[in-house]
Amino acid sequence: MRRLLLLGLSAFCLCAFVAADEHREGQGATSLPEEDGVLQLNEGDFKRALRKYKQLLVHFYAPLSAESHRVSAAFKGAAAELEGSEVKLAVIDVTEEKELAKDLNAKGPPIIRLYLGGDKQNPVPCPDPVSAASILTWLKRRAGSAADLITDRSLSEFSEELTVVGFFKELDHEYVQVFYSAAMDLPDVSFAVTQNNEVISEYGLTHDVVLLLKKSKLIQAYKMMPQTSKEELIVFITVYQMDPVTEYTGKTANQILGSPVLNHALLFVNESSADFREIHSAFNSAAGAFRLKILFVWVNVYEPRNGRMMEYFRVRDFEAPIIRLVNLTDHVTYHLPSDSLDVETIKTFCQSYLEGKAKPKLQSEPAPEGWDTRPVQELVGMTLEKVAFHPNKTVFVMFYLPYSQESQALFPLLEELAEALKEREDVVVARIDASANDIDLTMQGRYPSLGLFPALYAERMVVYKGKMKDRVKEDEDRKKYIEAAIAEDAKNADKTKEEL
Structure with a gap:
């Protein structure tokens, strides 16, 4: 009898413990630290948040990182729009939660991951967002399907700054799935699928092509092939969405450094100089022949905020205009060995680089006065x-x-x-x-x-x-x-x- 009483008491305690735990789970929304609609998680809070939310979008950030600050601002904006939805946004400071970041392999912030159904082992990586709209678009596309991109708009209705339009004969073809996969990874770009013949007949093209339109003007067309991969399509879109020549600024830096084209031709020039237009025109004309191979960028040497860029390449303002070419993999720099910056000279230099014939640039300080009369x-x-x-x-x-x-x-x-x-x-x-x-x-x-x-x-x-x-x-x-x-x-x- 005493044994039965002990068993009953144990069962009662177990039920009470479970009930208390469930109650704590129910109160989790109020006990988890939150700021502007975004959860501020540590290791223990992260485990609780995983159990509580079906979709948990987490930004692993470092407080001193400029990129992390940008993403955090986007998170706050998206959180307001997602209030009451199944998606909850959260942030984790990797400088404070080092063990958790190591356990989740969340190094090199910013890193953004979507955790589904409490599974911390198989999160979905989220592209680095430019704004809150980027996050919302990515979540919407992820929850939808290729059919959500289908539109019957006429050519004149594509008035976005940039729209990627897929024109496909068969909407169930694998081309459409590749196109949609690319759209998932580029949430900052407008995508549409159409079967409107006006769009294709305007440019004299056939089916199964991807068009890049800026305010209804065709920028470039890409013919889909059986072997075309999502990655190849993304390279095409990200390269041609940029102008042939991009000015290096705080706003364009991430786009330039994030480009899949790793060879960069850099024109250091004074925007106020008398020959700026002529030099920029030649640089721009040469750029067209090297799209997808070399990214052309110009840097204003009299812009104070470009000091770090000039310091990295050891360029002094009085040396401008000069052209440097660098590969972002090995960071070896090449210098155009000519004072003439005409179209043909620039094209010849770029081609010699691609063929492996160009010689690396040897940087040098100015020779100090009397350098050869000293004992050393x-x-x-x-x-x-x-x-x-x-x-x-x-x-x-x-x-x-x-x-x-x-x-x-x-x-x-x-x-x-x-x-x-x-x-x-x-x-x-x-x-x-x-x-x-x-x-x-x-x-x-x-x-x-x-x-x-x-x-x-x-x-x-x-x-x-x-x-x-x-x-x-x-x-x-x-x-x-x-x-x-x-x-x-x-x-x-x-x-x-x-x-x-």
Whole structure:
């Protein structure tokens, strides 16, 4: 009997616990922290929100990220429109909830994911939204189908800034599904599907094409093929929705950096200069031949907000107009080697880059006054080759970083080495700031590095692998070291010449 009473009491406690838990679930909407209609979640709140909401759209953000601030603003606007719907918006600060971000693999904000039915393992990624309207459009398209894009509007009714119109003969064809999938990933672009013959006959095209229209004007047409993928269609749309040449500004930066075209031609020019129109026109004319291959961007050098861009490419305003070409994968920069910026010169340069014939740009500081009269010559990119590959002199160069304590510790030793060798007219001791000058040499190891350029064998460098501070402590030791290195290298140079 006592045992039955204990079992009954246990069952009662269990029921009470479940009821209390269910009550807490029912009160979750009020207990979860919320601001402007957007949940502010930590790890525990996230688990509760997953259980409570059928659709939970979460923005993983970092407070100091400008992009995160933009997305957060879009979230607030969308939350007001979604009030009372099945979708709930939430944010998680990844700098505070590091373990949760790691568990969900939510690194590199902003990241936006839609969690469905409490499943945290298989969220749906949401494209980076430009505005609240982007979020609402994405949710609407995701909840609908390709049929929702069908319209019978006439050509004159496509008055949007940009509309992507699919003209398909069969609406159940797989082309339509590819088209709709692209629409899902581009919520900031207006899409429509039509079978209105007026649209297609206006341009003399056949069925199964995708048209890019700006206020009813045809910008470009894309013929769908059996092998056409969603990704290929997205590249076409994102490239041609931009002008042939785009000015770099705060508003266009994300669009430029997010372009699927990774080769960028950059025109640095003064918008107020007398020849701006002529140069911009030539740049624009050349751009047409390289759509889908090179993105053409111009940068106003007298716009203060472009300072970081100019600093990155080490462009000074007095150097404009100049053209640089860079690939966003390896960030190797190329410089148009010409003072003439006409259409053919620009096209030839771009084509040589695509064919792998262009040479990388070597950045250089201006040569300081009296640089070649100092005991330790201060080289820059534009003087390095002239000095180091001198046919009658052996040159000892330190490649340093000005902010490196290790580099700074070697400066006195380099001065002492120059003093010990001052009677040797055939020997030069020099240094070069590797952070401010691009150097087209293979350096082994990290900076500071020491290189010996022997006189007897031009365009050859021997990297010193020892520790300078350990090997050249006294004047006589320095002399012996440098002279021995010169003699040894002369033997190697002669041997190499014989082999050639």
